[in-house]
Amino acid sequence: MINLEILNPAQREAVLHTDGPVMILAGAGSGKTKTLVTRIMYLLEELKISPFQVLALTFSNKAAREMRERVSAEINMDIGALKLTTFHSFCSNVLRSEASYIGLSRNFTIYGDSESKAIVKTLMSRHGISPKETSPFEILRYIDNIKNNGHYIGREIVNPAVVDPEDEFYTLYQEFEAELAKANAVDFGGLITGVIQLFEKHPDVLDRYCKRFKYVLIDEYQDTNRAQFTLMEKLSSVQRNICVVGDEDQSIYSWRGADIRNILDFEKIFPDAKLIKLEQNYRSSKTIIEAAAHVIGNNELRKGKSMWTENPDGEVIHIKELGSDKDEAAFISQEILSLSDSGVEFRDMAAFYRTNSQSRILEDYLRTNHIPYRVVGGVKFYDRKEVKDLLSYVRLVVNSRDSLALSRIINVPTRGVGAVSLRKIEDLAVQNSVSLWKVMEDIVDNPDNYKHIRLSAKVKSSLRSFVSLIQEVCLLNENKAKPSAIYEKILFESGYWDHLRASSDYESQARMENLEELQSAIVQYESDAEDPSLLGFLETITLDTTKEEDDQNNGQVSLMTVHGAKGLEFHYVFVTGAEENLFPSFQSVEEGGERIEEERRLFYVAMTRAMERLYITFAQGRLLFGQVKFNGPSRFLNEIPEHFYSWDKPTGNRSNSSFSKSKGNDWDEVSQAVNYDEPVFEVRSVVVTAKYPKGSRIRHAIYGEGSVIQSDGSGSDEKVTIKFSDGSRKKFMVKFAPLTII
DNA sequence: CACCGTTAAGTTTTT
């Protein structure tokens, strides 16, 4: 029997309203996961729905795992058949099961961002587009955008505003798709569009899935893109029991295609939809909730919820103004130490930052103060060069058509098959329209047929041993050898390990340790998986990048980006770097509009992580790209009503003159040389006395009118970045540039 | 073909 007494009325309604479409708008800390878990239990236990007939999709593996654990802990039933997984993993499963319908081979490789980028780069060079005029990212974003909007090859153009078939980029998109098909690979976006394609071309297949899934649940609905929306719509088209849960105020991934319209327009698309708002917050103090509500209230793009809480007022928000980024890190360390002295556990404290690069200085200070900490996210293990190299061997073994993987490792470690030889072999592959691997095999088998391309004896002998190594490994793989055994064979017989051992520098040492860690990851996978295989391992790591350590906290302070903090909560929270051009980021400041709204949502997410005490810190000057920047406090601080915070200025100050002269490492010394007498405003006046402060309209004798978007230094050192009316940006030394104020 | 020095540019990243 399910206990519904523990739910508030809105939560209970969210559980009990099982017929027809429902949208649950769940504010931060409103018991969203609890409600979802209870709803699933209610379906299974009270309505006697088979776990096999329930589909629950989340965005992160972490969320999926957590939910599954909670359901299985509270229910006396085998929920192995319950499809509770991520969008991408679900789609990958569907594609592998139904691969034959759309001309895929079921051992397809999933390409991540870096693989996609590599393909784009080769396409660009083929078209003679230099990366200087067009960034590969621009093209990637274009391709991504097409897919996020649910378009795939062969489908009529979804939205002519998004996709113009005459566009040169569209040609690149088509070629990109052709490359993927050749490599028997699917990228992240393609997993989703692939399933849409499958369902549109084969209604019988769709029908099978529709009949199976009587109930569909979507978590983090604010982060779905149009393609995911289309998919969800199709899957629930027969039963119409679709339940989406989200919070438009926590939509922080629009730059990855998340479409906030999915949430704003849900009721238009499903006119019979039931709308339920979970507005009571159980997490934070009343002060934090009300302050955060004021900030997010400045956004236009929202449906509007009114968050409230029965929690006590708690203390005011501690806004702390500091001289420099170092002072900020020092302050946070000191504060953590004194909290710890008064009995607060390290695990209950966290510091958030807008950009990963801000973590370094914090780490330095935490380390010197002997504070245990963990960095969540950050540099991804599977992005390391050596790890990618070894995984490329594995990918080649699993899918011999993966030419990208092959060309990555054909000369790693160096075997004398360099760019020139590779080029020749690639040309052959194109001419005969076969895969790179097939050509290599053929060169080894029938060397006489390839005399005309003049490969050196060294190259040929290298190819021979390389090909036979891969063939041996493939054989092992076909005979279901243990993935870890296969990995070891590759590691040692490819010469990779010896190559690292040969160079005794510190870096190679670290690389060897990483490869050992990869080995343990495989062993771990073998003990977890039901039917371990190399393919399964690859799939697991491309679709689930969470590290083991990220899931547990052994009494450490947590450091992470604000993005990484979504869904988490801590008793004591430091939101750092609350400065203009940092939080909100300078790109968003420049573009304004919806971009600022997204930054505001990000700020809102950061604030609402805190349960008891919230610190917001900012530095008057910060070392960015080796230069001190004076950005001033974040606009979001002004959006918090005064009575919710205390605003502490630095205890010390440095003189005006030393500030303007300081740059680079001088900053350090200046920062130590504290002058306790002068008021703090002196420092900020430096910014104000700039001849051309940020925002001023100017005329340049040659380039015409524009506005100053950035101002650094002062006096004869002053530099300004100006955005002209034609959109171009230029940087000038004020003392040389012919500028006048308008 | 491999290595080293110079140069340019620099968000966020559930999958």
Next chain:
DNA sequence: CTTAACGGTG
């Protein structure tokens, strides 16, 4: 200040 990517030399 970093790091990735390029171009020249051994």
